[in-house]
Amino acid sequence: MGDFERFYNKALRFLSFRPRSEKEISDKLKTQKASPVIIEKVISKLKEQKFLNDEEFAKWWIEQRTTFKPRSLRLIKLELRQKGISKEIIESRIINQESRGDLERAKELVKKRIEKFRDLSKKEIYQKLGSYLARRGFDWETIKQAIDESLFKRV
CATH class of the missing domain: 1.10.10 (Arc Repressor Mutant, subunit A)
Structure with missing residues (x-):
């Protein structure tokens, strides 16, 4: 061979x-x-042989990262750049996801995690959820808004 x-x-x-x-x-x-x-x-x-296609890969990666391991679009873009995907492909593929937006993804994550912290003070909840969302690439304004909206619904 x-x-x-x-x-x-x-x-x-x-x-x-x-x-x-x-x-x-x-x-x-x-x-x-x-x-x-x-x-x-x-x-x-x-x-x-169509086993390798950066556009299809970018589409697949974005779907995986928004569905199974939610991340901010900013972090997804960074991951794709690290994987060698061109800016043009990233921008063309990410447009579809921007309609849903980072705030919705952040609120989903808060909703999933908030019950773990029901016995904590509001300050501790902010700290824990804030650092959790920050590790997933969300900016502070999005984090604050997602936590605020979830806490006010909960009260």
């Missing part, structure tokens, strides 16, 4: 776990000591 086939099979195995970006495949093959020429050929063949 030649180098191309060996690295192509490694790339397919890597793709079998979840969709990947071109950069992720390239980085993985670099760690496996593939030459730049082989990496380019493998990526080209994967794209040709």
Whole structure:
């Protein structure tokens, strides 16, 4: 088996776990000591066979991050940039999510977590929920508004 086939099979195995970006495949093959020429050929063949598509990957990543591990759009954009997705693709894919907005996502997260803190003071609830939402990339205004609205509904 030649180098191309060996690295192509490694790339397919890597793709079998979840969709990947071109950069992720390239980085993985670099760690496996593939030459730049082989990496380019493998990526080209994967794209040709429609196993690799950064636009579809961005769509999938955004759906996963807004559904299963809710994050702010700002943090999702950062994650996609780190995965090598172009700004144009990110902006075109994120527009659909902006209608729902970060505030709605933050309120959903607060709603899920607030019962854990029902015995705490208002200040402690703010601290715990605030740091929880901040770790998920929400800005302070969104955090404050989501917590305020949830606390007033609860009282």
